[in-house]
Amino acid sequence: MSIARPLRSVLYIPGSKSRALDKARGLPVDAIIFDLEDAVSVDEKEAARAALAQALSDGGYGARMRIVRINALDTSWGAQDAQAARDMGADAILLPKVSSTADLDALAAITGEARLWAMMETPLGMLNAAAIAAHPMLDGMVMGTNDLAKELQTRFRPDRLPLQTSLGLCLLAAKAHGLAIIDGVYNAFKDDAGLEAECAQGRDMGFDGKTLIHPAQVDVANAAFSPSEADIDLARRQIAAFEEIEASGQGVAVVDGRIVENLHIVTARETLAKADAIAEMEKG
Known part of the structure; x- marks a missing residue:
């Protein structure tokens, strides 16, 4: 795929929140990850799937890239999410916790010709990044730095030194295969200075943009990943x-x-x- 398409700001939106789904239509983001996984509680999974399908059918998201993050296929919701996402007309389907090409093969067996993205958030995924990036249906990678830090048992540092090996492996893999690659989230959504610093680090490393957890972070990410x-x-x-x-x-x-x-x-x-x-x- 061409990665000239701007992907500076990639905002997570819960698929279960109709107000958020509507508000996203007017936000100055380059891409939206419509989330059926972490942002949706267990008792809302079914309703979120239906609400998201309706929102995407209604449209109104303009030029923003539309990415649907499903639940993992080893959960009780994953297969149904994949089937539904296949028919939603989104630009890509994002699979969490991709650790090997077999994970993407299993998803592609359900979703057919739909383009795929991979959440990179497990130690095994880091070790298999090059093979994952070479998958024929894959267009992009998203760093899941919160889950990765948990798995690696690291401590938070502003310089993200404990994550540098993992970030670098995925960057190398994505660049080698012409994929888009998006940096992980910054959790302190009211800390603009900290977000600016982490965006600058990600930009300088070679990331195409930043995943975001709150609309208040959008302007910072857009500025950081735009040519000055x-x-x-x-x-x-x-x-x-x-x-x-x-x-x-x-x-x-x-x-x-x-x-x-x-x-x-x-x-x-x-x-x-x-x-x-x-x-x-x-x-x-």
Whole structure:
């Protein structure tokens, strides 16, 4: 898949909350994970499935990517969730706790041609990340950092040092296979400074965006994962300098005292394409 589609902000919405499902239609998010798993209590599972199907049928979510997170297939709700999600017309179905390609095979056996995403949140999933990323039906990975931290028995640190190996393995796997990859949630939804720092870390590592647990986090994530005006200006100047040297056939392109090579032009054009895609989404 092309990952030029903006995925800066990916908000979890409980499938059981009709008010939240309606409010999401007006939020400036790039993608929504309609959740049938953790955000839905046991006694609401059946009703949530029906409510979500109705909400997606009603539409109104515009250009936002629509992802349905089902319950794991080894639960009593998973298979029915998968069957229902297959028919909801969402852009992708997100499977929790993917530990091997067999998990995705089992889901694909139910969902057919539907595109899949994988929650990466188990130690075995980290060790199998490369094989999981190569699955033919997979388009994206989402880091489940809360569950992963629990499984690894780590302590919280602002620098996320205990999670760096896991984050890196999944990033390598996703980039090797051209998948979208979204960073985990930041739990303190009123701590904008902490969220900004973690978004900046994720952006610098190579994540496409951040999963969010509250609408108050959207603006921070959108800003962090958007090219800045300085980024856009530099990209344009790099392209102009490189094209001028190419046309003349003489010398080496230099911008701000740094040599500009073809690899920098590839990045520059990707920056401008992302900025254009964001502008187009926000216009719609």
